[in-house]
Amino acid sequence: MLFKYQAVDDKGIKKEGEIDAPTRDTAISSIQRRGLIIISIKEQFDKKSFLQMSFFEGVKMKEIVILSRQIATLFEAQVSALKAFTMLATNAENKFLGKKLTTIADDIQAGLSISESLNKHPDVFSPFYVNMVRAGEETGKLNQTFEHLAEYLDRQYALTSKTRNALIYPIFVIITFFVVMSLMFVVVIPKLSAIIQDSGQELPFYTKIVIAFSDFFVNYGFILLIALVLGVVWLWRMAKSESGKEYLDRIKLSIPAVGNLYKKLYLSRIADNMDTMLTSGIPIIRAIDITGDVVDSKVYKGILRDVADGVKSGLTISASFEKYPEQMPGILVQMMKVGEETGQLGQILKTLANFYKREVDDAVDTLVGLIEPVMIVVLGLGVGILLVSVLMPIYNIAGGIS
Numbered sequence: 001m002l003f004k005y006q007a008v009d010d011k012g013i014k015k016e017g018e019i020d021a022p023t024r025d026t027a028i029s030s031i032q033r034r035g036l037i038i039i040s041i042k043e044q045f046d047k048k049s050f051l052q053m054s055f056f057e058g059v060k061m062k063e064i065v066i067l068s069r070q071i072a073t074l075f076e077a078q079v080s081a082l083k084a085f086t087m088l089a090t091n092a093e094n095k096f097l098g099k100k101l102t103t104i105a106d107d108i109q110a111g112l113s114i115s116e117s118l119n120k121h122p123d124v125f126s127p128f129y130v131n132m133v134r135a136g137e138e139t140g141k142l143n144q145t146f147e148h149l150a151e152y153l154d155r156q157y158a159l160t161s162k163t164r165n166a167l168i169y170p171i172f173v174i175i176t177f178f179v180v181m182s183l184m185f186v187v188v189i190p191k192l193s194a195i196i197q198d199s200g201q202e203l204p205f206y207t208k209i210v211i212a213f214s215d216f217f218v219n220y221g222f223i224l225l226i227a228l229v230l231g232v233v234w235l236w237r238m239a240k241s242e243s244g245k246e247y248l249d250r251i252k253l254s255i256p257a258v259g260n261l262y263k264k265l266y267l268s269r270i271a272d273n274m275d276t277m278l279t280s281g282i283p284i285i286r287a288i289d290i291t292g293d294v295v296d297s298k299v300y301k302g303i304l305r306d307v308a309d310g311v312k313s314g315l316t317i318s319a320s321f322e323k324y325p326e327q328m329p330g331i332l333v334q335m336m337k338v339g340e341e342t343g344q345l346g347q348i349l350k351t352l353a354n355f356y357k358r359e360v361d362d363a364v365d366t367l368v369g370l371i372e373p374v375m376i377v378v379l380g381l382g383v384g385i386l387l388v389s390v391l392m393p394i395y396n397i398a399g400g401i402s
Contacts (some may be wrong), residue, residue, distance in 0.1 A: 003027040003043055007036035014039075059097045059124050061157045067097070068150035075143035082108050100124050113137055128273060128294045135280040145280060152276045156269065159360055163265055166364040167258070170371045177379055184386060186221060189214035196393040203393060210389040246298035253299060253327075257370070261363045266300050267332065268356035275349035285311055303327055316340050 005027070007015045015036060019027050031038055067088065074084040082105060089101035100121050107117035115134035118125040129149060136145025193211045196203065203211075217224070238244030253259040270291055277287040285308050292304035303324050310320035318337035321328040332352060339348030 003041050005031055005041040006039040007031060008039065009036055059094060059100070061153060061160075063094055063097060064124070064129075065150050065153045065157060068146045068153065072143045072146035072150065075146065081114055081142075097124070114142070126294050128277070128290050131282055131286065131290050132277065132280055135277075135282050139281055148276060148280065152272060155272060155357070159265065159268060159357055162364055163261060163360065166261075166368050169368070170375060173375050173379070177382065181382065181386070182217065182221075185214045185217040189386075189390060190218055192390045192394065196390070204389070206385065207389045207393055210386060242298070246302070249298045253297075257363075257367055261360065261367060262297075263327070264356050264359045264363055266295055266297050267329075268353055268360055269295050270300065270304070271332075271349045271353035271356060275346055275353055278346045278349065284317070288317070300327065317345075 004018050005016070009015060019030055027041060028038060031041070070088060071084060074087070075081075079087075085101050085105040085108060089098050089105055092098035092101060104114075104117040104121070107120065108114065113134075115130050115137055118133055119130045132145055132149055133142070136142040139145075189210065193214060196207070196211075235248075239248055252262055273291040273294060274287050277290065278284065282290070288304050288308040288311065292301040292308070295301055295304065303321075306323070307317065307320040310323075311317060316337070318333050318340055321336065322333050335348050335352060336345065339345035
């Protein structure tokens with residue numbers, strides 16, 4: 001997203017400009033790092049970003065996994081950071097990623113650290129990724145850090161892909177069902193209903209209902225189409241706002257079956273993120289803050305922000321999580337309490353991450369297994385009722401003629 005800002009420097013001189021950032025908070029942070037005091041900041045329409053989006057320009061998580069493994073291998077072979085990123089930029093199949101890597105190589109050559117160079121591209125490298133690299137630089141274990149990042153991202157990619165793919169099938173079937181039924185009501189039923197009504201026979205109540213629906217679609221279908229388009233636009237605009245995102249996330253978590261699946265996915269992500277960062281030596285409060293930024297849920301981001309504040313004030317992580325029994329199950333809180341008491345919090349978090357990953361897998365399998373028969377029954381009933389409503393009167397007409 002493109003943001004236009006007005007700010008003043010330390011001498012009081014007014015500055016204006018534009019900055020490209022994934023979120024408003026990231027844009028504000030980037031401007032403040034330049035030593036500027038922000039007066040105003042507004043989101044602008046970015047034609048360049050729109051064209052990039054139109055041609056699907058971007059970087060997939062799988063490409064970041066492969067990139068991380070390549071960097072780890074090159075560092076293991078004692079290849080310098082500058083040469084490593086230059087080689088990867090030259091050989092990148094994704095041109096967009098190649099441009100990013102070229103810019104990163106230029107920044108490294110100019111004297112910036114790897115983490116500082118990566119931090120300038122938040123649309124590709126998340127705060128979690130950048131802080132992991134920064135920790136690797138501080139400990140001198142960059143090759144291991146990139147290997148850990150690749151393994152972590154690979155786990156998250158597999159988990160997220162399985163969840164998304166499980167939901168694509170029912171959504172596709174539902175959309176197809178509504179499209180087919182709409183065509184039936186608009187194209188097929190009106191022709192058949194004209195024949196039925198001309199026969200003068202008494203129509204069953206369910207046939208009258210079907211014909212009434214068909215008349216409504218024919219006469220007012222364009223209004224429904226306009227309302228649908230407006231609804232999609234409204235949802236899109238709502239999803240762009242912070243309050244709207246949180247509202248939609250709460251709805252997502254409240255949907256039966258699907259909400260439980262997303263809850264387990266977020267819990268797995270939280271445990272895995274925190275375990276990976278704590279193992280790399282990142283302070284606990286910083287680890288909680290970063291996890292909130294990458295968990296991809298406004299609900300859980302707010303919880304983690306409150307947890308970080310609680311830890312700063314002297315509470316344990318488990319005691320802070322205990323305040324949210326609906327979002328944080330008792331088993332998670334109790335296991336984290338044991339980890340804190342025994343000094344094995346990292347190991348406990350790894351165990352929790354594996355546990356919730358299995359839970360997500362089981363929930364996906366259960367959901368898919370449940371959806372398929374339910375969809376078949378619903379589709380069968382819908383088509384059956386429609387056919388009976390129009391075919392029975394036609395059969396009666398044919399019987400009367402014979």
